[in-house]
Amino acid sequence: MAGERGGGELRPLDAAGRPVGPTETVSDLAAAMAAREATEHPRWVWATAGAIYPTLLRAGVRVERCHDVELTEALLLGHAGRWGEPRSLAAAWGRLTGGPVPADPPPRAAAPPGHGQGALFDTLPGPPGPGIEALTQVYADQLARVATTAHPGRFRLLVAAESAGALIAVEMGAAGLPWRAEVHDEILAELLGEPSPVGGPPRRLAELASRIADAFGVRHLHADSPAELLKAFARAGVELPSTRAWVLRGVDHPAVPLLLEYKELYRIWTAHGWSWREQWVRDGRFQSEYVPGGVVSGRWATRGGGALQIPKVIRRAVVADPGWRLVVADAGQLEPRVLAAVSGDARLAAAGGAGDLYAALARDSFGGDRPRAKVALLGAMYGQTGGAAVPALAVLKRSYPTAFGYVEAAARTGEAGGLVRSWLGRTCPPGSVGLGDPDEGPADPDAAADRQSPRARAARSRGRFTRNFVIQATAAEWASTLLATLRTELAGTDAELVFFQHDEVVAHCPAEQAEAVAAAVRRAGERATALLFGDTPVRFPLDLSIVDCYADAA
DNA sequence: CGATCCGGCGCC
DNA sequence: AAAGGGCGCCGGATCG
Numbered sequence: 001m002a003g004e005r006g007g008g009e010l011r012p013l014d015a016a017g018r019p020v021g022p023t024e025t026v027s028d029l030a031a032a033m034a035a036r037e038a039t040e041h042p043r044w045v046w047a048t049a050g051a052i053y054p055t056l057l058r059a060g061v062r063v064e065r066c067h068d069v070e071l072t073e074a075l076l077l078g079h080a081g082r083w084g085e086p087r088s089l090a091a092a093w094g095r096l097t098g099g100p101v102p103a104d105p106p107p108r109a110a111a112p113p114g115h116g117q118g119a120l121f122d123t124l125p126g127p128p129g130p131g132i133e134a135l136t137q138v139y140a141d142q143l144a145r146v147a148t149t150a151h152p153g154r155f156r157l158l159v160a161a162e163s164a165g166a167l168i169a170v171e172m173g174a175a176g177l178p179w180r181a182e183v184h185d186e187i188l189a190e191l192l193g194e195p196s197p198v199g200g201p202p203r204r205l206a207e208l209a210s211r212i213a214d215a216f217g218v219r220h221l222h223a224d225s226p227a228e229l230l231k232a233f234a235r236a237g238v239e240l241p242s243t244r245a246w247v248l249r250g251v252d253h254p255a256v257p258l259l260l261e262y263k264e265l266y267r268i269w270t271a272h273g274w275s276w277r278e279q280w281v282r283d284g285r286f287q288s289e290y291v292p293g294g295v296v297s298g299r300w301a302t303r304g305g306g307a308l309q310i311p312k313v314i315r316r317a318v319v320a321d322p323g324w325r326l327v328v329a330d331a332g333q334l335e336p337r338v339l340a341a342v343s344g345d346a347r348l349a350a351a352g353g354a355g356d357l358y359a360a361l362a363r364d365s366f367g368g369d370r371p372r373a374k375v376a377l378l379g380a381m382y383g384q385t386g387g388a389a390v391p392a393l394a395v396l397k398r399s400y401p402t403a404f405g406y407v408e409a410a411a412r413t414g415e416a417g418g419l420v421r422s423w424l425g426r427t428c429p430p431g432s433v434g435l436g437d438p439d440e441g442p443a444d445p446d447a448a449a450d451r452q453s454p455r456a457r458a459a460r461s462r463g464r465f466t467r468n469f470v471i472q473a474t475a476a477e478w479a480s481t482l483l484a485t486l487r488t489e490l491a492g493t494d495a496e497l498v499f500f501q502h503d504e505v506v507a508h509c510p511a512e513q514a515e516a517v518a519a520a521v522r523r524a525g526e527r528a529t530a531l532l533f534g535d536t537p538v539r540f541p542l543d544l545s546i547v548d549c550y551a552d553a554a
Numbered sequence: 555c556g557a558t559c560c561g562g563c564g565c566c
Numbered sequence: 567a568a569a570g571g572g573c574g575c576c577g578g579a580t581c582g
Contacts, residue, residue, distance in 0.1 A: 222578085224562095224576095224577065224578080225577085225578060225579090226560090226561055226562070226578085227561095227578080227579075242561075242562085243561080243562080244561080244562065244563085244569095245562085245563075246568090246569065247569095263562080263563075264563090266576095266577095267562085267563060267564065267576080268564090270575085270576050270577070271563085271564070271574095271575065271576060272564090294573085295572060295573060296572080296573095297571090297572060297573090299566080299572065299573075301573065301574075302573095302574075303574090304574095305574095305575095306564075306565085306574055306575055306576090307565095307574090308564090308565055308566075308573070308574070309563085309564040309565045309566090309573085309574065309575075310564080310565075311563095311564060311565080312564090312565090334566095335566095371567070372567090374567090375567060375568080378568095378570080379568090379570075381570090381571080382570040382571050383570060383571075384568075384569090384570050385570080386568080386569090386570090387567075387568050387569075387570095388567060388568070389567080389568070389570090464570065464571060465571065465572090467571080468570085468571035468572075469571080469572090471571090472566095472571065472572065475566095501565075501566065502565085502566045502572090502573095503566070504566080
């Protein structure tokens with residue numbers, strides 16, 4: 001329990017969360033924790049890693065394990081169908097004791113490196129938080145609540161993985177992703193031309209903008225304004241529902257290819273251009289902030305810099321330090337493999353034992369047509385109802401009824417207003433009642449889908465969400481279990497985890513350790529599979545690359 | 555004027 | 567191949 005000025009309180013607990021010794025007040029919490037870490041390897045129970053671990057890391061203290069009360073509270077509240085209630089230690093304490101339940105503080109804004117980073121550790125001495133007694137009792141209560149879940153063993157794994165994720169997120173944020181500013185500059189110059197000295201669009205964008213205006217026969221056109229574009233197209237006799245790229249691709253007009261290029265480059269300029277680099281890259285590292293559990297499905301989110309949306313062309317700027325390597329691991333076909341494992345469909349599981357699940361599926365049931373097999377499986381997991389996927393979906397339904405039934409059941413539950421859970425017990429949020437606004441809806445009244453009532457459309461949308469949730473959330477669990485295991489595996493090496501994106505992890509390590517790190521990633525993948533699914537025939541192969549540059553990863 | 559919504563697109 | 571699930575972030579448009 002952290003106090004002011006680096007002091008704090010410590011209390012030893014047993015496995016059930018009962019105190020087994022007196023509370024000790026220390027003046028240097030980091031030092032006291034470091035000492036115990038070295039000798040006892042405890043699981044630290046604290047309100048939340050984000051509030052204390054950055055300070056500890058800065059003091060040179062790494063901890064092996066923790067129990068994150070806030071993240072656990074969120075998981076338990078969700079499981080109990082109480083999504084959205086405050087999750088802080090103080091709130092949990094209030095619910096436990098019948099005291100006040102404070103609202104959670106609003107999420108902090110992203111803090112670019114070197115600007116207000118202090119918010120992470122120089123916390124203003126606000127009102128004193130709940131004391132160590134509250135922490136102890138809430139922890140014991142959480143353990144008891146976990147034991148009452150449908151699958152306590154799985155939920156314990158979920159809590160452990162989520163808590164480990166909280167540690168990794170802080171460490172990864174502190175490490176940063178190796179980033180070569182001069183390479184980034186070269187990419188930008190190549191794509192965009194020279195930056196404008198006055199801060200306007202760079203040369204190639206300006207040229208494209210004027211050519212687009214020419215193509216419409218006007219003097220000026222705001223090419224990044226959808227409204228203006230729609231008007232311009234309308235004047236040219238082309239009525240469009242939107243200016244999305246895939247809509248434009250079907251339009252025959254001389255401005256279209258220019259616009260598509262403009263959109264692509266404009267995005268890079270605004271989202272990952274020079275000013276982005278100045279804001280987010282410091283001392284050769286892109287420093288974002290990772291938020292485990294930031295997405296309802298359990299995927300991580302990030303705050304700042306759009307770390308999970310780095311365009312592929314920009315990844316050339318991600319380069320290992322001299323003498324170091326990047327070990328990049330990507331779990332291929334993760335979501336269909338998850339479906340194979342959780343559904344208990346023996347035939348699909350057998351296909352999941354292959355290195356290429358789609359190919360095996362195609363051989364088994366689609367006459368060798370791999371693209372068709374892929375469309376069918378993706379369509380089943382995302383809830384596709386139209387287009388070319390429909391006949392393929394029928395094949396899937398006939399040949400893999402158990403797997404098909406699994407996602408269908410999740411969809412039906414969602415459509416009926418029910419909740420679904422991941423394999424380890426993460427629960428989807430409830431749908432907002434009355435979501436379907438009768439006024440809204442696509443303009444075209446002839447389209448069959450729009451003849452449905454808004455209520456029915458909302459229900460179908462909800463069904464697609466719950467259908468996907470059971471897969472996406474379980475995939476996130478597999479990935480975070482891998483990550484937690486990998487972190488333990490790497491404890492004795494110089495490797496640092498520097499990036500994690502849903503089903504992909506990047507470690508940065510001395511070249512001579514790269515093979516060992518790659519082997520550790522493989523072991524971590526096998527361990528994650530065994531921890532989640534036990535003795536399953538489904539394999540979860542990893543595409544592994546040892547590279548200098550992220551863009552060179554397979 | 556700032557706050558918020560929306561269209562659009564990057565990633566998985 | 568089709569346009570479906572999850573996000574964060576940008577600029578423009580609009581609201582108060």
